[in-house]
Amino acid sequence: MLSTLQFIRNRLSEALWVRPLVMCVVSFMGTVVAYLLGRWVDASLVPDISRESLEVLLGVLNTGMLAVAVFAVGAMVSAYSSAGQTATPRSFSLIIADDVSQNALSTFIGAFLFSVIAVLALMNGFYSGAGRFFLLILTLAVFWVVVITFIRWVDRIARLGRLAMTLKKVEAATTRAITRYQRSWLWHGASEEESAEGVEVRVPRIGYLQWIDFSLLQRWADKADLKIRLNVLPGAFITPDRVVARIMGKPERAIAEEDLERLGQAFRLGEQRLFDEDPRFGFVVLSEIASRALSPSVNDPGTAIQVVGQLVRLLHLWRNPEEEADAETDKRYDRLEAPAVQLESLFDDAFIGISRDGASMREVMIRLQKAFRALAAIDPEMKDMAEHYARLSLKRAQNALSLEEDYEDVRAVYEQWAK
Missing domain, CATH: 3.90.1170.30 (Pyrimidine nucleoside phosphorylase-like, C-terminal domain)
Known part of the structure; x- marks a missing residue:
């Protein structure tokens, strides 16, 4: 049941309409709360607020939030498009589920709806003297939330969709998937x-x-x-x-x-793979980003080198779980058996594309050899696998590197440990 709810929650987080809808409901409830407080509290106990001043304040909020919401949608769509072009379309679900951006859009739409409902209620004499005071307090609180949200959102939208942010999100999603897998019965089952x-x-x-x-x-x-x-x-x-x-x-x-x-x-x-329960998918997406960076049209070996470092961290986590399921006490699924995620499959997903597309780049091949050396030192069971893929990468470098000195540099790094 818990996993079902978690799956539904993750899918709802990727839907842009959910949080704005929630904020609309909250906005409506806010105006109702101000009305109820106005009826329960004696007007003589609070300052008298004129209806005209509230209408002006809410009018500023009304006109400003509609423009800001439209601007926010345009900026977010631009960021989503940038993520698909600079990284890989498979990372789109992570970008669209960004909490800060969704919260900002929801806040702007909610503030707009709040101002519309409050203005209509004021013009029709819905609020008493005490109610207008509480509506003023609520309006000032909305202003404060909007300002803070806008500042945070401007800082995030400047990074959202950029390659560095996408890489960070993909690694974080893969880390969560690995950790979830290690905590589940599948780890020992x-x-x-x-x-x-x-x-x-x-x-x-x-x-x-x-x-x-x-x-x-x-x-x-x-x-x-x-x-x-x-x-x-x-x-x-x-x-x-x-x-x-x-x-x-x-x-x-x-x-x-x-x-x-x-x-x-x-x-x-x-129609597509998800990061939630699929640890291998994160390795595939990172490898795709590196392969795109190594294409002749992009020619960005630095990104591929950065991805190799991320893959090493993830494989280290795979072999050294921070927390794992207890095989003796986790008997919830004692009637189920499942295949294991093979270490060879993770290496395939992670390194085949990079070693193929970066074979003609000396710096990428050297970084790969150093990565395999690090993985071999991390875990004895990973050593044979690392040596195998190091040999494959060396062969690809031999076929692709046109300058003999470049190949000798790559081979020298390989021979430092693979003996």
Whole structure:
């Protein structure tokens, strides 16, 4: 249930209409609260505020917020477009979910709606003397919130959509996905055994697997006294012919088609991969950004070098979890098994594209060799993998570097540790 709510919350955070709608409701409630306080408090206890002064103040807020909201939308759209062009379209969901920008747009729209409702209520004599005082306090508070929000938003919009900000957001999202994976039952519940036995579960749809409802699968398996082995994890591309899971064990009766359809509903498909439950996707996106930076039209090896450093940090986190699930006490999904995320897959996602597209750049190849050396020193199990990819990168450099001295520099770095 908790994972379901978290998945829904993450999807709502990517929808631009949610927070403005909430702020509109809050604005309306604010005007109602001012009215109720005006009825409960004696007018003689508060200063008398003229209706005209409030109308002028609210008019300034009314005209100013509409213009600022339109400007905010234009600036945000420009930032989203910049992110897709300078980094990769796969990072769009992270940019659009930026809290500061969404809060700013919501605040501006909410303040505009508040001023409209308050002006209409004032002109129709809705507020008493005490009510006008509390409306003034509320209006001044709205002004203060708008000013602070605008200052914060100007600072953020100057960076939003820029490559450095996008890289930071992608690394943060990948870190969260890795940490979530390490805290889940999947970290210790992975099974290396492949089996062709068992009742097949398929999904009659096509798309990327975004989320799996483990609770639904566990409840069904408990009720049927069976086990379910997953064949896929979030990030996999699913087609109707692909077996997403197998029901293991000896059922007391034949499994009904309705049950298989219900189990298939536990696999949520979409048009694109998501960062939430898919640790590999972050490595793919970072590699795409580096590959674009290495293209002849961009020719920005510095960005690729920066990405290599980020990939090293993420792989270090993968092998050295800050917090992981307890295999003995986490029995919530004891009837489920799942495949493991292979370390080789992470290396493929991270380095194949960079070593291919940067093979003709001496500085990128040297940085890759240093990265592999660092990864080999971080963890003994990562050493063989790092040496393998270091050899592949060296071969690519040998084929792509036109100057012999450049290749010798790359090989010298490789031979310093890979002996």
